[in-house]
Amino acid sequence: MKITFLGTGTSQGIPIIGSKHPVCLSKNPKDKRLRVSILVEWSDYTYVVDCGPDFRYQMLRAKCDKIDGIVFTHEHSDHVLGLDDIRPFYFRQGDISIYAHKRVLKALYKRFDYIFSTENKYPGAPTVITNRIKKKPFMLNDLEVVPINGKHNKLQVFGYRFNDFAYLTDMKTVKDKEVKKLKGVKVLVVNALRIKPHQSHFNLEEALQFINKVNPEKAYLTHISHLLGFHKDVEKSLPEHVFLAYDGLRLTI
Numbered sequence: 001m002k003i004t005f006l007g008t009g010t011s012q013g014i015p016i017i018g019s020k021h022p023v024c025l026s027k028n029p030k031d032k033r034l035r036v037s038i039l040v041e042w043s044d045y046t047y048v049v050d051c052g053p054d055f056r057y058q059m060l061r062a063k064c065d066k067i068d069g070i071v072f073t074h075e076h077s078d079h080v081l082g083l084d085d086i087r088p089f090y091f092r093q094g095d096i097s098i099y100a101h102k103r104v105l106k107a108l109y110k111r112f113d114y115i116f117s118t119e120n121k122y123p124g125a126p127t128v129i130t131n132r133i134k135k136k137p138f139m140l141n142d143l144e145v146v147p148i149n150g151k152h153n154k155l156q157v158f159g160y161r162f163n164d165f166a167y168l169t170d171m172k173t174v175k176d177k178e179v180k181k182l183k184g185v186k187v188l189v190v191n192a193l194r195i196k197p198h199q200s201h202f203n204l205e206e207a208l209q210f211i212n213k214v215n216p217e218k219a220y221l222t223h224i225s226h227l228l229g230f231h232k233d234v235e236k237s238l239p240e241h242v243f244l245a246y247d248g249l250r251l252t253i
Ligand SMILES: [Zn+2]
Pocket: 010, 011, 076, 078, 079, 170, 223
């Protein structure tokens, strides 16, 4: 299985428009972060987890010209706003499969009504096949995916386990019975926003505590704000098996 980090930044991305913060002014490409998303590839299959406002550029940058579906974690703008840009895939491949919690599907119906409308549909609008994710495992082709239920402040969010790899973003609390579903995972990705606590995201300390609980071989941090600091400084401060993800990072699992 191959994982590509398409984006590793928090909701505004890094740099933030107009910011003079040193991290936003950094020349290190690893300090430039688009909105969070990953590409998951195995056999001939390619899935994207979330499709935020940078989706179009991320697909071009990763040279991705075919997707088998989009799996959503939750409905916040930084995770869904690129849905209109599935059009090139739709024109070539036909209807695109999307997977999400029923509340997230409802939010998508509202925001992208023209994609879901069945009457007088605009000819250039894409069509999707909706798949509702419940709390139990589901299949993406031949791969079983285990949803990991967590909370982003009060909002329910799904993380996902794909065999030995798990991807959790926008988490603030995860119950122990959900942590158990991550047992034996080799590579864990989890969100770490900044140093100071935040109401709806793990800060660095909470992310490291969570990694300790899961105890993977390796862990990568994502959904990073400029307030976490420079990539090279933060990475030095981390335990040996924990790394900061960066845009374009590829893992083979
Ligand atoms: Zn987010």
